[in-house]
Amino acid sequence: MSFLRISRENFFYNLNQIARKTQSIDRVALVLKDNAYGHGLTLMADLAAEAGVRHAVVRTLAEAEAVRGRFETVLVLSEIPEKVPENGVRVVVNDRSCIATMPAGCEVELKVDTGMHRNGVALDEVDAALEAIAKRGLALKGVLTHYRGADEMGSDYFWQRRRFEALRDRLERAGLKGVRWHSHNSASLFRCGSFEEDVARVGIAAYGCLRLPEPFEAPDLRPVASLWAKRLATRRLCAGARVGYGGEGELKEAGTVSTYDIGYGDGWLRGDARRPYRLPDGREILGRVSMDMFSLRGEDEKVCLFHDAGEAAAQFGTIAYEVLVRLSPHIRRVAV
Numbered sequence: 001m002s003f004l005r006i007s008r009e010n011f012f013y014n015l016n017q018i019a020r021k022t023q024s025i026d027r028v029a030l031v032l033k034d035n036a037y038g039h040g041l042t043l044m045a046d047l048a049a050e051a052g053v054r055h056a057v058v059r060t061l062a063e064a065e066a067v068r069g070r071f072e073t074v075l076v077l078s079e080i081p082e083k084v085p086e087n088g089v090r091v092v093v094n095d096r097s098c099i100a101t102m103p104a105g106c107e108v109e110l111k112v113d114t115g116m117h118r119n120g121v122a123l124d125e126v127d128a129a130l131e132a133i134a135k136r137g138l139a140l141k142g143v144l145t146h147y148r149g150a151d152e153m154g155s156d157y158f159w160q161r162r163r164f165e166a167l168r169d170r171l172e173r174a175g176l177k178g179v180r181w182h183s184h185n186s187a188s189l190f191r192c193g194s195f196e197e198d199v200a201r202v203g204i205a206a207y208g209c210l211r212l213p214e215p216f217e218a219p220d221l222r223p224v225a226s227l228w229a230k231r232l233a234t235r236r237l238c239a240g241a242r243v244g245y246g247g248e249g250e251l252k253e254a255g256t257v258s259t260y261d262i263g264y265g266d267g268w269l270r271g272d273a274r275r276p277y278r279l280p281d282g283r284e285i286l287g288r289v290s291m292d293m294f295s296l297r298g299e300d301e302k303v304c305l306f307h308d309a310g311e312a313a314a315q316f317g318t319i320a321y322e323v324l325v326r327l328s329p330h331i332r333r334v335a336v
Ligand SMILES: *Cc1c(COP(=O)(O)O)cnc(C)c1O
Pocket: 031, 033, 077, 146, 184, 185, 186, 187, 201, 202, 203, 204, 205
């Protein structure tokens, strides 16, 4: 069967690079949403705990339930609980209307909209939201925001950051205490100069696929996941034979062709057979990708589809995040 090879060494290396930037592993909140960016939720949670990571960020309550116990805090980004979650699990308030639906006693962190306009309470509604949180009996544990363009050239990042810092100044002067403040994702963490917040929510950098455009200095990170497929069948074909659906994979010369056990049903992108995907070893996928397989010249027992999801993503005109999170949970994850 196909498998995703997870390099412990590279993951630990990246966490170490990140902790150098935050000045402590205690200030890293590892983002494990969406099956840990496809790497495998509990596997990566175990490795992170082994590395000393104390804070996690997930998308759903089910993910929080699966990883809780390994971390001091688990922050749920986008689900509202019906009852107070287990110890250490806290929930993001993405909108003022959420507050009234949350169970009293729930630990929450308030998301503030500093300019991305996706989630969070508007800056001029923060005071009302804080009041409503207190009135509802929710325990405020943090205030956060998210940048819309930290990985792109431009001043948006600085503008949002200044608004967040101004809010922090104002609320702290008004007496708000005992909450953690965080705005950074991977890109903004490596762009921020000196890190001065309580935690950074780091996802893609930990998985080794953060890309920053010139002229930003690229952090030294190593891809954690590589995707491997196993051989299902092999045949000898003559020149002119056409392989796969639509016969789109035409052989210019006679040769050996094998079929491998990954397809778009596994979350691999189907792409366009007229612009075939090139493997790290230089060979191209032959013809159309099927639901559960693809074909290739040669007869190796296993082949690597990518060592770096970012390079695969570039061929498909997308981002590493998409290539990774699409990978089916049924693909075996093997830590080495
Ligand atoms: C996904 C996510 C992150 C992590 O972003 P990376 O670019 O992977 O570091 C941080 N914060 C929020 C709110 C997110 O949704």
